[in-house]
Amino acid sequence: MDFAQELGLLIRARYPLIYVPTAEEERVEGVLTQVARVLGQWGVYVWDFVEGIQGNSNDQGFARRNPLQALEFLDKLPPHLPALLILRDYSRFLEDVAVGRKLRNLNRTLKSQPKSVILLATEVRLPVELQEMVTVVPFGLPTAAELRQELQGILAGLNQSLEPLVLADLVRSCQGLSLERMQRVVGRALALRGSLTAQDVDGVLAEKRQIIQQTQILEFCPPTVTLADIGGLDNLKLWLERRQQAFGQAAHDYGLPYPRGLLLAGLQGTGKSLTAKAIAHFWHLPLLRLDVGRLFAGLVGESESRTRQMIQLTEALAPCVLWIDEIDKAFNALDSRGDSGTTNRVFGTLLTWLAEKNSPVFVVATANQIQILPPELLRKGRFDEIFFVGLPTWEERQSILQVHLSRLRPHTWSSYDLVRLAWETPDFSGAELEQVIIEAMHTGFSQGREFSTDDILEAASQMVPLARTAQEQVQVLQQWASAGKIRSASRHTSLSRRMEQMEEQDYGESSA
Known part of the structure; x- marks a missing residue:
C-alpha cells in the first residue's frame, strides 16, 4: 500500500490527527489534494505561521501568526462538511499547553465528523501526551517510476529525448533525491549545456555529496579506484563481475534480490579498503564511508539516534555502497564494555538492519581480526559472502x-x-x-x-x-x-x- 492509499484509508476511517514527517511540502500537498479529489468533495485548507489560512477566499489570512486560532478554524466549518486542514511546521507549537489541549479536544470531536488534521514537519517531535492519539505516516522519497516520469516530462517540454540506457542510468543515480533536489540538478545541467546527457550523472553524485556533508556521520568518497588497480583477488573479482548488473531493472524483473554485502577479512595492507572503493567504481554507485566511532555520542540515546539517522540517510541515497571500515575495532568484546549497554544497542540496531534491509545498499565491511567479531555478525543473511584477503601469491x-x-x-x-x-x-x-x-x-x-x-x-x-x-x-x-x-x-x-x-x-x- 503506497502513501496515497494508506492516507485515504485513514481519512475514510476518520483518524482525526495524522502526522506526516517530510521535507517535501509541495509534493506531499499535491498528493493530499489528489486524495481529497478521489474521496469526493473534500475541502483542502492549508495554514502556515506567516500566511495564515489558505484555500478559502472568505478566510484568507485567518489565524496568521496564531497557531491556536488555526485549530479553531475547524469550529467555523459545518460539522457535516468534509475537510482536510494541513498545518505546516506545526511541530514547533506542540509543546504549547493551549495547543496541546485543543488537539486533544479535537481528537474527541472529529471522530464523529468527516475531518482530519494533517501535521507537516521535517521530523517527528511529539509530546508524550499526544503520542497515543496522533498517527504518523512516513512520506518516502520519490520512487524510480516517479523520477522517470518527472525526467520524461522535463524532456518532453524541451522537445528532447534520451537513449533508454542513459535515461535508466540517470534515474538510478537520482534515486535518493527529493524531486526538488532532482529538479535543481536538472536545472543546473540545462543552464550549463542546454540539454540532458550521460555526463549529468556526475552532477547527481555531487548533489548527493552535498547531502552527506550536512550530516557529519557519513563521508562521501569519490570512487576513483578501479578493479584494474588491484592485483590478484581473482575469485573476488569474478564474484563482483557476476553481480555488476544486479541493481538494474532487468535483474529485478528476473526476480533477483539486491546483493546485500561483503565482509572482507585479512591482514592490514592487503587491499581491503582499496577493494571497497573499486566496487563502487565498477558498479557506478556512490561510495559512503562510515567511521563507526562517529555514531557514538555523549548524551544518553544520541548514539542510537545517530545510528538510525545513518540508516535512513544511507537508504535515502540508495543505490549505493556503504563502506564500514575496520568493523572489528568497534564491536569486539561487547559484553565487557562499561557504557551502560550503548554499544550493544548500536550493534543490535545495525545487525537488525543488515538482516532485514531490502533497499539497494551494498555493505562492504572490512576487518583485520575476524576471530574477535561477534558470531551473530558472521552468520549468513548479514552478508552475501565473507572473503579472506590474504597475502599475495x-x-x-x-x-x-x-x-x-x-x-x-x-x-x-x-x-x-x-x-x-x-x-x-x-x-x-x-x-x-x-x-x-x-x-x-x-x-x-x-x-x-x-x-x-x-x-x-x-x-x-x-x-x-x-x-x-x-x-x-x-x-x-x-x-x-x-x-x-x-x-x-x-x-x-x-x-x-x-x-x-x-x-x-x-x-x-x-x-x-
Missing part, C-alpha cells in the same frame, strides 16, 4: 608490482624484473610492495638518477613485513581460511601454494 605480487610501476613509470615499467622482485618479496602485502618502490624512488632521486630493480630489492631487504611481526595473527587468519570458514579472495589453495613454493625454489636455484 608470487603471481599476484608480480601483478601488484606491475600496477604500481605502470602508474609511476608508464613508459619504462617493463624494464624492471618483476619475476625477481616478486620472488625476493615473500610475505609482503600490497601496501608494503608499494612502499618499497617509493623508497627506491627516494634513493634514485637523491642520487640524481632513475631508480632500478636493485634499488627496489635493497629497499625490500631493509623492510620487515607486518606478516613477520604479526605472525600469530596471520596464522589464525590462514587457519580460518584453510578450515573453510571463509572464502579465499584469491585462486589460492594449499596445492597452488605448494606449487608456488616449488617454482620459487626452482627460480632461486637457476638464479644462483
Whole structure:
C-alpha cells in the first residue's frame, strides 16, 4: 500500500490527527489534494505561521501568526462538511499547553465528523501526551517510476529525448533525491549545456555529496579506484563481475534480490579498503564511508539516534555502497564494555538492519581480526559472502608490482624484473610492495638518477613485513581460511601454494 492509499484509508476511517514527517511540502500537498479529489468533495485548507489560512477566499489570512486560532478554524466549518486542514511546521507549537489541549479536544470531536488534521514537519517531535492519539505516516522519497516520469516530462517540454540506457542510468543515480533536489540538478545541467546527457550523472553524485556533508556521520568518497588497480583477488573479482548488473531493472524483473554485502577479512595492507572503493567504481554507485566511532555520542540515546539517522540517510541515497571500515575495532568484546549497554544497542540496531534491509545498499565491511567479531555478525543473511584477503601469491605480487610501476613509470615499467622482485618479496602485502618502490624512488632521486630493480630489492631487504611481526595473527587468519570458514579472495589453495613454493625454489636455484 503506497502513501496515497494508506492516507485515504485513514481519512475514510476518520483518524482525526495524522502526522506526516517530510521535507517535501509541495509534493506531499499535491498528493493530499489528489486524495481529497478521489474521496469526493473534500475541502483542502492549508495554514502556515506567516500566511495564515489558505484555500478559502472568505478566510484568507485567518489565524496568521496564531497557531491556536488555526485549530479553531475547524469550529467555523459545518460539522457535516468534509475537510482536510494541513498545518505546516506545526511541530514547533506542540509543546504549547493551549495547543496541546485543543488537539486533544479535537481528537474527541472529529471522530464523529468527516475531518482530519494533517501535521507537516521535517521530523517527528511529539509530546508524550499526544503520542497515543496522533498517527504518523512516513512520506518516502520519490520512487524510480516517479523520477522517470518527472525526467520524461522535463524532456518532453524541451522537445528532447534520451537513449533508454542513459535515461535508466540517470534515474538510478537520482534515486535518493527529493524531486526538488532532482529538479535543481536538472536545472543546473540545462543552464550549463542546454540539454540532458550521460555526463549529468556526475552532477547527481555531487548533489548527493552535498547531502552527506550536512550530516557529519557519513563521508562521501569519490570512487576513483578501479578493479584494474588491484592485483590478484581473482575469485573476488569474478564474484563482483557476476553481480555488476544486479541493481538494474532487468535483474529485478528476473526476480533477483539486491546483493546485500561483503565482509572482507585479512591482514592490514592487503587491499581491503582499496577493494571497497573499486566496487563502487565498477558498479557506478556512490561510495559512503562510515567511521563507526562517529555514531557514538555523549548524551544518553544520541548514539542510537545517530545510528538510525545513518540508516535512513544511507537508504535515502540508495543505490549505493556503504563502506564500514575496520568493523572489528568497534564491536569486539561487547559484553565487557562499561557504557551502560550503548554499544550493544548500536550493534543490535545495525545487525537488525543488515538482516532485514531490502533497499539497494551494498555493505562492504572490512576487518583485520575476524576471530574477535561477534558470531551473530558472521552468520549468513548479514552478508552475501565473507572473503579472506590474504597475502599475495608470487603471481599476484608480480601483478601488484606491475600496477604500481605502470602508474609511476608508464613508459619504462617493463624494464624492471618483476619475476625477481616478486620472488625476493615473500610475505609482503600490497601496501608494503608499494612502499618499497617509493623508497627506491627516494634513493634514485637523491642520487640524481632513475631508480632500478636493485634499488627496489635493497629497499625490500631493509623492510620487515607486518606478516613477520604479526605472525600469530596471520596464522589464525590462514587457519580460518584453510578450515573453510571463509572464502579465499584469491585462486589460492594449499596445492597452488605448494606449487608456488616449488617454482620459487626452482627460480632461486637457476638464479644462483
